[in-house]
Amino acid sequence: MRDKGVVERTFASINSLFCQYVAGYTGSDVTRRGVDPAAEAVWTLPQLQDLLDEWIVAGWQPRPHEGLHNPYLPGRTLSPNESYAIAVARTGYLPIALSGTDYTELLPAVWRAVNDYGIKIDYRTYDCPELNPLRRQPSGVKTRQDLWEVHHDPYDVSRVWVRRSDTRQWIEAPWTHMPMVRAPFADFTWRHARQLLADQGKDSTSETAIARVLAGLLRRSGAPPTGSAHVMARTRAGVEALTRLALPPSPAPQDDAEPEDDETEMPVIPFGVFNPAEEEGQPLW
Template identity: 25%
Template sequence: MGEDTDLFGDEIDEFDSELFSVKGDIEVAISINASKSLEMYDQAVQYETNKRLHYIRFIEKHIDGGWTQKNIDPLLAQMASYDNNPKPKWRAIAAWYSKYRKSNFCITSLIPSHEKKGNRALKNTSGDFYFNKALEDKYLRKERPSVATAYRYYCDLIQFENSRLVSGTITPLSYTGFNARIKSLEPYDVDLARFGRSYVQKKYKLGDKFAEPTSVMERVEIDHTVLDYTVLMEDNQTVIGRPTITALVDCYSSCVVGFYVSFNEPSHLSIRAALVNTMLSKDELIDCFSNISADWPCHGKIELLVVDNGVEFWGDSLESACKELGINTSYNPVGKPWKKPKVERFFRTLNTKFLDSLPGKNFRSVEAKGDYQPDKEAALSFSLFNELLHKWIIEVYNQEADDRKTRVPIVKWYEGASVYPPIEYTGDAQELLRVKLGVLETRSITKDGIQFMHLRYDSPELLEYRKYTPVASKRGLKADIKIDPHDLSYIYVFLEEQERYLKVPAKDPDGYTTGLTLTQHKVNIKNRRKSVIDSQDLMSLAQSRLEIEQMVSQALANKLKQKGMKKLAKYQGIDSNSIHSTVPVKTSQALPIVKASTNDNDNDDIDTFDWNSDDIEAF
């Protein structure tokens, strides 16, 4: 018995691909399927062929993924049978489709091949039947059995069947022949059955192709990662921990166009800061670092922002801000980082070429780490690390050719910007950008102004707006406000009737809110819990802030464990926007008493603050 190397040689037999040559005056070799059309066959053959095409077209129209049992069986259950006849098995349909596709979708490939069926008295005794059964039962499984295991099962099936036959036997394939047929299977179908959908999507990059951008800032990828590096406080002795970077990479040039580093978990705060850094000019930022000589011209409006599917990217504020700014967003599916290749490449290069040789690097596994202790080896303060990171990105990463030597990012940027320069933010547009990227809240405008987290904001302009704006409901006059999470000394109130934002300062004559971050304010409030909050004393908050700073000093003196130091860094606002690693605190602040808001949105749950608790997180 000759070996049949067809992928699905089960109950669907094939015609001989060629007739024997006829020796004589004329020597010919005729392909049956190419020379004989379907209508030339009898009605029974036409009926069977059309039935096969009927099932193929239905499955082809509705299937999602490969032609596997998992995908075909549910569709078979949905569809009506052909002329009320029994439905075929899923593998038969997959076999028909395989031959149909290989023939460039020629219907004659579906014609039953009766010439090769042989003695039909031996029902289901063809070796092909047992090959396919071994294939399905033992090889195409998530457990990924070996070929040898599938072959043993195949031989056992044939041996058992031979013991039942009255006459004749089935000759099994040799192991070499069996293995050859395994190797002839379509790789996609095999990988899908043995490794799963995620594996084949990554291996074959299914649906990953996107139109190549034709200009800078047309497509920008954004993502977060925790750096494999431990940094110190400014005293170069106290360990803070591993910072998190939020980076944006332009897909046209491969330039890093902006980033933000802090000790906050990925959140709207870090995304906002990274976007501001990306879209605004960086000239003033570069001037802060005396050792950086190269330019960083990358800035401007983003056309399409490719973001991860993480929770921090789904906030109403981010969605609203992007819509206001005319930025389209594309959400990357979970578990498919290869769909953001530019930013993933940057993270890999950052770890392997920048952090790799720095004292304090972290290893991914205990085995790789050995006796190395990052906390003890760490030698760089955050401020120095921040400067080195800026220098490496600006003067090395953006200036160095890629691995294939096809482009230099900064050269590609200048080329693209010279043809289609991105829209720039200048003058009032810069402040408007910061406003629109703020945290969105809705608050009532009352005679006391606007209350936000026990802070009061008011101005003569806001009073005039309240006086002359009709109230649409019994709930009073409400307005959308934008909060800058890095500075609570003011808010922006959107005046809907006038279609503009009004900057309203905090009623804070003694400076409690100057430079106050949202994280710091939440911590201060949580540290001053009262059983019943009838009023909120800003002097009390100022006192709380001073007490916390005393705890900070004590923490530095006692060198609290790393978890606590990282929370301390969050509170102090240590990030890549800061030139130094610590934020000085004003200790002489006499603050007025402000009556607490009765707004439900202001009555946040307030817990006693502990440096080693998780309550410091603002988001």
């Protein structure tokens, strides 16, 4: 019953400190709402979630709570942040491993439109069937011109992750030319392939042409050297290994140096025997 009361008080605090200030608030009865709350409701559910998250961080956590006290700070009411800081200072903290979703959240983000062909990033096209409900649709994020949030790994640009604004879930979209390359690659490898095309006077914006050059680069980098190149590589490796293992010559002995006598015995001084039954030199019995 005590836990139920705590939960009810928490919801009551959220209602009085946050909900009643949000446009479209209906209240618990007709005496606690505006004239036309339905006309004032301008927030989507994801936007309300963002507002609540921001209020928890900026309003609830720094606010002193009457139920938070510390025996070492009598008469002082603590906030959740202060109470947590005291607990960490006294007992430490337990590190928690990040999940796959956490790593996706930490990746760099760009904002793109989801077109009929998919998503375009640096002349690369990403697409999958899960993107069908988002094609040519606004994301609802007005500050980003209704574009969609796309996260990518600079060291593996063979796929991207698109966040759905309605469910806050991630959609993994692969690169459409990935069957041609068949190996993950980094962003700088992609840019190097484009530069090779530009140096040859070819179109460095053609996705198919870049994919062909990229496939050749990855195939050559993964194949071991053969023929004379293989023999020369083994020869260089052997010479380098012998060079690293070569030891410096031993110094020549000097005639006037006295030989070291390793068999010289040093006198042994034994320790005294400690008697725990004696105190200040007097026996206890």
